[in-house]
Amino acid sequence: MSSIRRGTWTNWAGNQSAHPKWINEPASESDVADIVARAAKSNRTVKAVGAGHSFTSTALTNGHLLNMKHLNKIVEVDRANNQVTVEAGIHISELNEQLFELGLAMPNLGDIAYQTISGAIATSTHGTGVKISGIAGQVAAMRLVNGQGEIVDINAKQNPELLNVARVGVGALGIVTQVTLNVVPAFRLRAVEGAQKLDALIENLDELVETNEHFEFFWIPHTRWALTKRNNRTTDPVHIPSRAKQWYSKTFLENYAFGAVCALGRMKPNLIPRLATALPSTGQSEIVDESYRIFASERIVKFVEMEYAIPRQYCGEALQRIRSMIETKGHKVSFPVEVRFTAKDDIALSTASGRDSAYIAVHMYKGMAYESYFRDVANIMSDYEGRPHWGKMHFLNRNELSKLYPKWNEFLSARDQLDPSRTFANAYTEQVFGK
Ligand SMILES: Cc1cc2nc3c(=O)[nH]c(=O)nc-3n(C[C@H](O)[C@H](O)[C@H](O)COP(=O)(O)OP(=O)(O)OC[C@H]3O[C@@H](n4cnc5c(N)ncnc54)[C@H](O)[C@@H]3O)c2cc1C
Numbered sequence: 001m002s003s004i005r006r007g008t009w010t011n012w013a014g015n016q017s018a019h020p021k022w023i024n025e026p027a028s029e030s031d032v033a034d035i036v037a038r039a040a041k042s043n044r045t046v047k048a049v050g051a052g053h054s055f056t057s058t059a060l061t062n063g064h065l066l067n068m069k070h071l072n073k074i075v076e077v078d079r080a081n082n083q084v085t086v087e088a089g090i091h092i093s094e095l096n097e098q099l100f101e102l103g104l105a106m107p108n109l110g111d112i113a114y115q116t117i118s119g120a121i122a123t124s125t126h127g128t129g130v131k132i133s134g135i136a137g138q139v140a141a142m143r144l145v146n147g148q149g150e151i152v153d154i155n156a157k158q159n160p161e162l163l164n165v166a167r168v169g170v171g172a173l174g175i176v177t178q179v180t181l182n183v184v185p186a187f188r189l190r191a192v193e194g195a196q197k198l199d200a201l202i203e204n205l206d207e208l209v210e211t212n213e214h215f216e217f218f219w220i221p222h223t224r225w226a227l228t229k230r231n232n233r234t235t236d237p238v239h240i241p242s243r244a245k246q247w248y249s250k251t252f253l254e255n256y257a258f259g260a261v262c263a264l265g266r267m268k269p270n271l272i273p274r275l276a277t278a279l280p281s282t283g284q285s286e287i288v289d290e291s292y293r294i295f296a297s298e299r300i301v302k303f304v305e306m307e308y309a310i311p312r313q314y315c316g317e318a319l320q321r322i323r324s325m326i327e328t329k330g331h332k333v334s335f336p337v338e339v340r341f342t343a344k345d346d347i348a349l350s351t352a353s354g355r356d357s358a359y360i361a362v363h364m365y366k367g368m369a370y371e372s373y374f375r376d377v378a379n380i381m382s383d384y385e386g387r388p389h390w391g392k393m394h395f396l397n398r399n400e401l402s403k404l405y406p407k408w409n410e411f412l413s414a415r416d417q418l419d420p421s422r423t424f425a426n427a428y429t430e431q432v433f434g435k
Contacts, residue, residue: 037149050119
């Protein structure tokens with residue numbers, strides 16, 4: 001039975017909050033259907049939240065906010081087809097552990113695993129790897145509750161035309177209750193992490209990206225240095241040298257010391273370029289561990305983020321332009337610029353829809369002004385038909401976004417079909433899709 005309370009909801013970054021009239025915690029799919037059906041009859045709106053790890057206002061509502069935490073189980077394991085069906089509110093971190101116990105794994109992940117599976121697919125969340133798509137590309141089937149409170153199965157036999165639309169639904173098509181994922185046998189990765197000069201890296205980018213299964217790098221603004229991460233499959237045993245373990249990821253994004261550097265930079269922005277040179281530029285580390293422990297790590301330091309997907313071939317040029325823009329405009333940036341890659345897919349609103357993509361993500365430490373930096377980066381991205389991540393800050397509206405996605409109208413038609421009375425609308429869906 002669904003429980004109800006009132007209260008304030010805030011996202012992870014602390015930059016979005018909602019004051020829903022009702023916070024529901026449905027205990028089952030039929031609870032979800034009931035809440036939506038009753039809300040629709042009374043012209044009230046409904047939004048599901050996952051782990052609140054989006055930076056945009058995508059999960060906000062002043063109607064019913066559905067916390068899906070009780071729908072968190074694995075429902076079925078189909079070993080013959082390497083598929084698992086899970087409830088929508090399961091956190092990817094819980095799923096990873098349970099899959100590992102079953103000898104299975106997700107083939108790719110983002111760099112954290114706090115998200116729920118439904119929140120991750122809704123916004124086209126991705127990791128890195130030129131031969132592999134984002135997480136929504138791993139979805140084989142799903143079930144959702146539509147705007148009238150009806151349960152809709154979407155799979156190869158039932159409503160198959162909706163599958164490539166609903167996988168990245170931006171929370172606008174229905175409340176997802178179950179997802180069937182294509183998984184793989186559990187595997188280990190060797191992570192080799194080290195520093196490289198940005199210019200040399202850009203020169204060899206195609207080779208680095210194509211010869212590593214999962215390649216990414218973080219360029220440190222105000223320096224010539226980038227920290228690279230190459231993850232490749234191995235059958236070697238788990239090997240975690242303790243110093244190496246601390247060297248790279250632990251040295252910055254996850255680390256309190258990095259947080260202290262950012263906090264100092266927030267007080268004295270002019271110090272940021274000098275502080276940046278203290279970040280590591282030498283050394284290399286190598287770790288072998290289970291895939292999910294390598295892909296995802298902790299994030300202790302809070303920030304806001306904007307990320308754009310652009311056609312992969314423009315990655316180096318776009319980065320060089322961002323680098324000169326930061327210096328010309330005098331932005332003081334204490335957070336690295338993160339660069340990742342995925343293969344194209346055929347999902348209507350996937351940020352990699354129809355094109356092999358490079359992702360360029362910019363961050364600003366919590367509490368620092370970010371808008372002018374992000375807008376300057378967004379202007380550069382627009383020259384490459386950049387598509388913003390649905391869950392990360394951006395300034396685009398329906399008109400601008402509609403030109404970036406060839407299958408845009410398929411999505412709008414599915415929205416009219418699944419949610420004609422806009423039970424799942426909020427200010428964000430109005431901004432990006434219209435009324
Ligand atoms: C520290 C950090 C690291 C991140 N790393 C990455 C990364 O590596 N790669 C990447 O691509 N992104 C990354 N992100 C972004 C993040 O993956 C997405 O914003 C993702 O959507 C968050 O999932 P969530 O469960 O928190 O969903 P929420 O943010 O709570 O919700 C996102 C959207 O999904 C909808 N939704 C949630 N559940 C349902 C449901 N059951 N049915 C229908 N709609 C639903 C919500 O209404 C909302 O529209 C990161 C974010 C943070 C804060």
